[in-house]
Amino acid sequence: MKKLENLHPQPVWNYFEAICQVPRPSKKEEKIRAFLLDFAQKQGLEAQTDTIGNVLIRKPATPGKEQVPTVILQAHMDMVCEKNSDTIFNFDTDAIVPVVDGEWVKAQGTTLGADDGIGIAAQMALLSSTTISHGPLECLITVDEETGLSGAFALEPGFLTGKILINLDSEDDGELFIGCAGGIDTLGTLSIEKEKTPGKSFALKILVKGLRGGHSGDDIHKGRGNAIKLLTRFLWQAIRKYGVRLTDFEGGNLRNAIAREASATVIVPHVQKEQLVAELNMFSADVEFEFERTEPNLVVDHNSTIVPEQVFTQASQENLLSLLYACPHGVLEMSTRMKDMVETSTNLASVKLVDTNQVLITTSQRSEIESRKYYASEMVRSVFELAGAQVKNSDGYPGWTPNPSSKILKVAVDSYVKLFGKKPVVRSIHAGLECGLFLEKYPELDMVSIGPTILGAHSPDERINIHTVTKFWDHLVDILENIS
Secondary structure, eight states, X not given: OBXXXXXXXXXXXXXXXXXHTSOOBTTOOHHHHHHHHHHHHHHTOEEEEOTTOOEEXXXXXXXXXXXXXXXXXXXXXXXXXXXXXXXXXXTTTOOOOOEEETTEEEOSSBOOOHHHHHHHHHHHHHHHOXXXXXXXXXXXXXXXXXXXXXXXXXXXXXXXXXXXXXXXXXXXTTEEEEEEOEEEXXXXXXXOOEEEOOSSEEEEEEEEEOOOOOBTTTSTXXXXXXXHHHHHHHHHHHHHHHOOEXXXXXXXXXXXXXXXXXXXXXXXXXXXXXXXXXXXXXXXXXXXXXXXXXXTTOEEEEEXXXXXXXXXXXXXXXXXXXXXHHSOOEEXXXXXXXXXXXXXXXEXXXXXXXXXXXXXEEEEEEESSHHHHHHHHHHHHHHHHHTTOEEEXXXXXXXXXXXXXXXXXXXXXXXXXXXXXXOOEEEEESSOOXXXXXXXXXXXXXXXXXXXXXXSTTSTTOEEEHHHHHHHHHHHHHHHHHOX
């Protein structure tokens, strides 16, 4: 493995490497905001922030391009902060070290932040260039895209002047996006009662790990395992066969990532310890076979641990596991409007003990059809309410309705054909982009989304393909040079 030396286009990779040095978790964007404003000042460019902290950097047209319409280039400054459980890393303070691994750039044991650091790097490379021909540019870098789209929600009318927007946050080379799914989060808080741990008990911590996880929009249809679902499945059996008692349950992390890891501490009578371990080994073999093609690194493991003083009451553990078993996860409907595209899905994202007597279950729903987005949310709500959980929803965000007659789309398609000798795929994406929210504030926007190939986004497997970054950059530059 090596660092990002001598990669083309070098300005983009240099800026990407610099961005990786700046901590930028969602809702903690102060350092990356200061970095961007400092960059603008050094370049002698106009820059401003709005009330919520979005950054806008303007660059005048190059000579001869003054009459070309202003183009907005848009990326987001925050990143998903996921790491493997055995990786020591503090996203609030530590710098990510990108390394080259064959045809890819990745981090070690953490997310890379190419989503959407590569979009910011492309903006910076354009803003600092003295050789690329373009009309007036407005580079918008939004906050908190990953956990709430807060920056897009709070974007103020009048902040932008351009009527053409190129979103730099898609992750598939050869594909141009002209629409996206809308989404909503559904959260349930379940009360738990506890009692004294029975005597003559043995404690085991059971772990499901090694799953690929990934983006709950882009990867939800790929047959990947959900660690919460797998752990629930084993515990459901173990309670009925061996009288297992549950003392905790933790799984998943972020609302927009498929759960990669989950763990639970259980109590079992001493006399049934060996039987339980044997059962766990058989379960492990079963699920490894089931997921051998999609989850080659799946591990179901156990460790002995200290017997805790309290366990969940039998009624509480039955209630929790019934909720998690019944809670839907995965694709609910495939699109009838666009071939091979997911229409509606739901993600069982995380289970966390928020205090000694409450469990918070976070889910997210997506759909290209607004009514089905709410239908999926209500389906999850019904399961939560049957278990007696308190339920609340996020505000949600709208989808982006495709416009096949888009003028900027035609420029982007023609440019791609000219550069690479074939037509790109034009489609919607099941992931959420900020474009739907931009349209609410700026209904005249003409938009398209482009990007290089990024795999494993929202997981420590995140990696970006080097060759497609070159194509992404060449395509973006050519689009700007050919807008008339």
